[in-house]
Amino acid sequence: MSIKKNKPVIGISIGDINGIGAEVTMKALLDNRLQKMITPVIYGHGKALTFYRKALDMNEFNFIQIKSIEEVHHRKINVINVVQESPEVMPGVETRDAGSMALAAIDQAIVDLKSGQLDALVTAPLNKNNINSTETPFVGHTEYLTNAFDTTESMMFMVSEDMRVGLVTGHIPLKDIAAGVTEASIRAKLKIMIRSLKNDFGISKPKIAVLGLNPHAGEDGLLGNEELEIIQPVVKSFKEEGALVFGPYPSDGFFGMMHQKRFDGVLAMYHDQGLIPFKALCFESGVNFTAGLPIIRTSPDHGTAYNIAGKNDANPGSMRSAIFLAHDMIKRKENLMAT
Known part of the structure; x- marks a missing residue:
């Protein structure tokens, strides 16, 4: 049963306490606008936050520290200790x-999301290396949450005010990308993107650009056949179904000419093809959103930044944007359910 609330309850997983996650979270939550709009629940440990304070x-x-989500206080910043022992912050x-x-x-945030007691989850950056193990395979938040639900x-789906970039393939080695770019995978991601742009972003008729896989989008087969044999047929089929899907475009020229501003969404074939231009243009305000889940999950678009951890140099802009986006999506979801 969901707890009664007067503001959206947003969980924030603390990420790696030796990175900048705690710092950007604390700085973001000091924004008076957010304190009036949401009830934050930080999943981490009070001792770590006290250290950084x-x-x-x-x-x-x-x-305030609470033992479980049932004790949430709507006028406070809530913290749930997810480990019993006091953590050593380094x-x-x-x-x-x-x-x-x-x-x-x-994991604790997932439990509370499944019970309906959180409206959304914002994940602070973590380090995959000190989580991943044979017992607990972990290649990223996106894959872990997809599994969990x-x-x-x-x-x-990397989003900012005027740029949204989705990926066909995610956290996989470069040598495996071509095998992951299939008609089925492109079609599946396009469907997710169209549905997300309509439901999560309120765009009734989204216009989407699809990037090529090879340099110069294959140069009519001279530099690769994936565009001719795989990507173009999918684009054509979506057009025939009435969707505003265009491409494939050469990624260098596309972003170099700032053509992303002409579209509501851009579908990239692989991680760096989409994230390098996105982070170059939107690093301090960009948000990582996982489209296609039954829950709302957002995240800042940066990593743990060990090199500046604890130095008070971390910019909270991306974390603040991630929380605002989660709030906006909650409200849009509520409006859709009311109609």
Whole structure:
């Protein structure tokens, strides 16, 4: 049963406590606008937040510790300790304990999402290396959450105010990308993107650009046949179904000419093809959104940034945008359900 609430309850998994996750979370939540709009629940540990409050001279950051989501206080910043022992905080240092705590934070948030007591999850950055193991395979939030919610298809969707880039293939080695670019995979991601742009972003007739896989989009087969044999037929079939889908476009020229501004969404074939231009243009305000899940999950578009951890140099812009986007999606979902 969902708890009664007067503001959306948004969970924030703390990520790696030795990175900048705690810092950007604390800085973002000090925004008075957010405090009026949401009820935040941080999944981590009070001792870690106390450490950074002192280290970063953020005495104005106050929180209460609760034992479970049922005790949530709507006028406070809530913290749930996901491990019993007090964590050792070592800014900039990769430790196995920090990885264990980051995973515990996600797992507890998943439990509360499944029980309907969280409206959305915002994930602070973590380090895959100190989480991944033979017992717990972990290649990224997107894949882990897709598994946890028994979803057959999801999509990494990088979004900002005027740029949205989705990926056909995600966290896989470069040598495996071509095998992952199939008519079925492109079609599945396009369906997710169209549905997300309509339902999550309120765009009734989204216009989508599809990028090529090869340099110069294959140069009519001179530099590869994937565009002619795989990508073009999918684009054509979507057009025949009435969708505004165009391409394939050479990615260098496409972003070089800022053509992404002409479209509501851009479908890239692989991780770096989409994320390099996105982060170059939108790094301080971009958000990583997982489309296709039955829950709302957003994240800042950066990593743990060990090199600046604990130095008070981290910019909270992307984390703030991730929380705002989660809030907006919750409200849009509520409006859709009311109609």
